[in-house]
Amino acid sequence: MSQRQKDTKLASEFTLSQYTTASASIHPRNNKISTPLNVLVIGASRGIGAGIAYAYAEAGAANIFLAARSSSAEELAAVEKQARELNSSVSTKCFEVDITSSPSVGQLARNIKEAVHTIDVVILNSGYSGPVVLKVDEGEPQDFQDVFDVNVQGTYLVAHHFIPLLKESNGQKTFIAVGSFAGLIVNGHIANTAYCISKFAQARLIEFISEQYSADEILAIAVHPGAVNTEMADKTTPDSFRPYLTDDVGLCGAFCVWLSQEKRMWLGGRLLSAKWDVDELLQKQSSIEKQDLLKFGFRTGTA
Secondary structure, three states: OOOOHHHHHHHHOOOEOOOOOOOOOOOHOOOOOOOOOEEEEEEEOOOOHHHHHHHHHHHHEEEEEEEEEEHHHHHHHHHHHHHHHHOOOOOOEEEEEOOHHHHHHHHHHHHHHHOOOOOEEEEEOOOOOOOOOOOOOOHHHHHHHHHHHHHHHHHHHHHHHHHHHHHOOOOOOEEEEEEOHHHOOOOOOOOHHHHHHHHHHHHHHHHHHHHHHHOOEEEEEEEEOOOOOOHHOOOOOOOHHHHHOOOOOOOOHHHHHHHHHHHHHHHHOEEEEOEHHHHHHHHHHHHHHHHHHOOOOOOOOOO
């Protein structure tokens, strides 16, 4: 058996300090947005997505567009109301979208363009874990397909339709996918086959987007939000992992706001964690760039 440290351990310990709630360095109240910022949050009706919307509202984004499935319209309206209560000066608008449908995502892009002509930050939070299935000869093949339709095809469709709008931005031009360190897992009690593989593929897709559009100054990043007891997690997480669901639902939003404060192209294509200490992360810039860290790779054992 290999003695190599697991990728999940390496990822979780990348910075010495780890946080379960937003530290002072990334808290939205300490990261006020100084220039007008148009932000789209897809999958904003609850949980982490709602937390992202609240973070940008508190930080002072100019326009926040919230999108979710039509079945979540009531919850989305409640998130919009809360965002406005946090910041009465922010402009908000809600839209319906099905990220597994190209026509639906295309219509969302047209709606956004009509509203503000361009977009500065696109954050895709929508995700689906499906039933926990630990072996490929178990479970239902359709469940596997459904997970990929949301996590991989959905990410592709959002990028496909919104990259043109990001290109037109004179601001941050940032594409963030809420990913997961589940993409690093290959075995164990939470190695949900469909979800883990789909999150691996999603992170790789972010790397492709970075490679293809960095010349257009588009910054593409995947962000692990921590282990959060969201509605989806509560329905699917095995009892053995529940004690680890201790991270705050607002942590990811604070981290995204911090990412929007200063455009750091050297982070492009990488899988980051909202739990990391951002000051330590910045200190590691040289080694991250030189060794091209925080991406998936192929080991040969050569120097």
